[in-house]
Amino acid sequence: MVFDVKKYLLNKPEAVEAFPFGPEVAVYKVRDKIFALIGMENNEVRINLKCDPAEAEQLRMVFDAVLPGYHMNKKHWNTVIINGSIPDSEVKRMIDNSYALIVKKLGKSAAQLLLK
Template identity: 40%
Template sequence: MNGRKLQDVAREVAEELPASTMGHPFGPEYEVFKVSGKVFMLLTEVPGEPVVVLKADPEDSEALRQQHSDITPGYHMNKRHWITLAPGQTVDPGLVRELVTESYRLVVAGLPRADQPVDPERFGIAEEDG
């Protein structure tokens, strides 16, 4: 998958998530997606190549990096809790959709219950089972 397609798929998923907002708090070169004020995805270029930066469970993050050469530690983020998806052969649109949704769920789970727009334990699960 090329870089523009990678970012387009990620952006499309993020825009459909409840209470998701996008802004440019770090400058025009970063599209930053938040839920209730907390970052769950960044779109940027490293160096000149479009990438997607997402939150990930540390154990999942390690496994993903071992299985996919196009997934590396988070660019300019905590390397244990964030991953970077780069264009290439090992990341497909389905995986991008799954990882964006999981990043969102992880961030929502860390919010106070009153600020959670969805139940992070159940959000997206019915879609996968259906």
Template identity: 40%
Template sequence: MEGEALHRCARSRAEQLPAAVAEQPFGPGSQVYKVKGKVFVLLTELAGRPIVNVKCAPEDGVALRGAHADIVPGYHMNKRHWITLNPGGTLTEDLVEDLVTDSYLLVVRTLPKAQRPIDPDAEQSYSR
């Protein structure tokens, strides 16, 4: 998946998720998606190439980095809990959408139950 397609895919999926809000706290070159004030996706550029940062479980991050050359530890993020998706040939639209969704659900699970926009364990509330 090429860079602009990577950003479009991640942005499109993030915008479908309940209570997701887009912000540009770092200026016009970066877009952050939050749920209830907590970041779950960062779209930015690195050396002129679009990248996407998503949150992930540490064990999933290890597996994903091992399986995909285009997935690396999170750029400017906690490398244990975030991964960076780079443009290239190994990422599919379905994988990017799944990773954005998983990132969102990880964040929602950390919210107090009264603040959760969805039940993160009820598949129908966030499925594509």
């Protein structure tokens, strides 16, 4: 992994890291709404990200390292295996998209403030 995923997540406006499920799963929230979860499985970093349902399906077809969201609503969440097979720019785009989808649900004023 060329870029630091956790650092990238925490650089999002008002993003916070929590461990409500124990020390093995980091949860990233904006205003108490989850936009990402990170865990390890088989010595690989895996990140769950929210996604538009149609795009979620497309990403799963394009990338072997994109799976239906583990322990999440599989229609709206993907699990992305960070193993170098997906370009960093694409992983960042997926993170940005997940964050934006959650922020937009917070309301228009929050979206205007957080999605500058």
